[in-house]
Amino acid sequence: MIRLEHLSKFYGSGQSAVAALQDVELHVPEGSITGVIGVSGAGKSTLIRCVNLLERPTSGKVWVDGQDLTCLDEQGLRKARHDIGMIFQHFNLLDSRTVYRNIAFPLELMGLNKAAIQQRITPLLELTGLTDKRDNYPSALSGGQKQRVAIARALASRPKVLLCDEATSALDPQTTTSILELLREINQELGLTILLITHEMEVVKSICDSVALISDGRLVETSRVGPFFTRPGTELGRAFLEDFLRIEPPRSLRERLESSAPDKPHPIVRLVFNDENVSSPLISQLAREFELDISILQARIEDIQGHTLGLMIAEFRGSPDQIQTALAHLESMQLTTEVLGYVE
Numbered sequence: 429m430i431r432l433e434h435l436s437k438f439y440g441s442g443q444s445a446v447a448a449l450q451d452v453e454l455h456v457p458e459g460s461i462t463g464v465i466g467v468s469g470a471g472k473s474t475l476i477r478c479v480n481l482l483e484r485p486t487s488g489k490v491w492v493d494g495q496d497l498t499c500l501d502e503q504g505l506r507k508a509r510h511d512i513g514m515i516f517q518h519f520n521l522l523d524s525r526t527v528y529r530n531i532a533f534p535l536e537l538m539g540l541n542k543a544a545i546q547q548r549i550t551p552l553l554e555l556t557g558l559t560d561k562r563d564n565y566p567s568a569l570s571g572g573q574k575q576r577v578a579i580a581r582a583l584a585s586r587p588k589v590l591l592c593d594e595a596t597s598a599l600d601p602q603t604t605t606s607i608l609e610l611l612r613e614i615n616q617e618l619g620l621t622i623l624l625i626t627h628e629m630e631v632v633k634s635i636c637d638s639v640a641l642i643s644d645g646r647l648v649e650t651s652r653v654g655p656f657f658t659r660p661g662t663e664l665g666r667a668f669l670e671d672f673l674r675i676e677p678p679r680s681l682r683e684r685l686e687s688s689a690p691d692k693p694h695p696i697v698r699l700v701f702n703d704e705n706v707s708s709p710l711i712s713q714l715a716r717e718f719e720l721d722i723s724i725l726q727a728r729i730e731d732i733q734g735h736t737l738g739l740m741i742a743e744f745r746g747s748p749d750q751i752q753t754a755l756a757h758l759e760s761m762q763l764t765t766e767v768l769g770y771v772e
């Protein structure tokens with residue numbers, strides 16, 4: 429549905445030119461939800477704004493629904509943009525218009541008459557749960573309600589693609605969940621293709637099918653979401669997941685943790701299980717085979733679009749040699765292990 433070919437974008441020219449995107453190739457299949465992640469300044473906003481040509485690429489092509497937008501004149505582009513809705517972090521509503529009239533705005537620009545506008549808006553108010561707010565002004569709405577108005581407005585022209593620029597970054601976690609559920613519902617019920625940018629891995633985990641990671645304007649990794657979380661293909665991917673996968677030892681233990689071992693021989697180990705090993709009885713096997721006592725101190729299991737990821741912190745007690753062999757055994761079973769420190 430969306431295809432970016434050799435897409436580059438430079439801001440400015442000559443020596444002071446900033447390369448915001450360089451030779452990006454991205455395919456977003458019809459009906460999918462793809463998340464673009466990257467650190468601040470990586471080029472995420474530029475990328476998403478190039479899809480509807482809010483930013484004109486310096487070179488390369490932008491295909492949406494089989495049409496190369498970079499070849500269109502102003503009139504052709506205006507028409508093509510009816511197929512591309514967009515929502516923003518700060519909602520961008522018109523304060524002087526009610527909910528109903530905000531949603532009506534793009535339809536008025538399209539020249540639809542009042543009856544046709546009403547016919548389109550009534551189901552959108554229902555879909556977004558705003559029927560009883562139709563005559564309210566934005567100032568009387570919560571952040572989540574404002575984003576719902578923005579979503580309804582973006583859907584008014586019946587687009588095939590929805591672009592979401594940090595759509596939940598200004599919302600609290602509970603509201604974020606409800607907006608993500610709405611986006612998933614729209615994706616499934618209307619078959620809408622969604623491209624979103626976010627810095628929250630939780631957003632990627634909850635609704636994306638695929639993830640694209642950009643760094644310094646270059647696409648460094650694209651992957652289905654499940655494999656990305658369980659086995660990222662790049663160092664940057666791993667770094668991105670680090671916070672998301674963080675699992676800390678309990679505070680009382682952290683205070684006793686030492687980095688070197690001589691008089692504190694028992695390692696505290698962080699283990700990451702993935703699909704291949706999360707359901708095996710590895711811990712009890714390990715205890716039996718290497719004569720260890722293993723205490724589980726902290727554990728968490730994440731279901732990521734059908735892939736399972738297990739995180740555990742455990743204390744290993746036993747002979748130092750056996751502990752080393754046991755850790756090497758775990759590594760050979762494709763588990764990620766990390767010794768966080770030692771306790772007495």
Ligand SMILES: Nc1ncnc2c1ncn2[C@@H]1O[C@H](COP(=O)(O)OP(=O)(O)OP(=O)(O)O)[C@@H](O)[C@H]1O
Nearest residue numbers: 439446447448466467468469470471472473474475
């Ligand atoms: N209008 C502009 N003029 C000049 N440079 C720009 C412009 N817009 C963006 N840039 C630069 O292009 C690069 C990519 O910016 P962009 O906003 O796309 O990154 P981002 O990943 O969306 O960052 P953030 O997460 O902080 O919004 C940055 O170096 C930025 O400074």
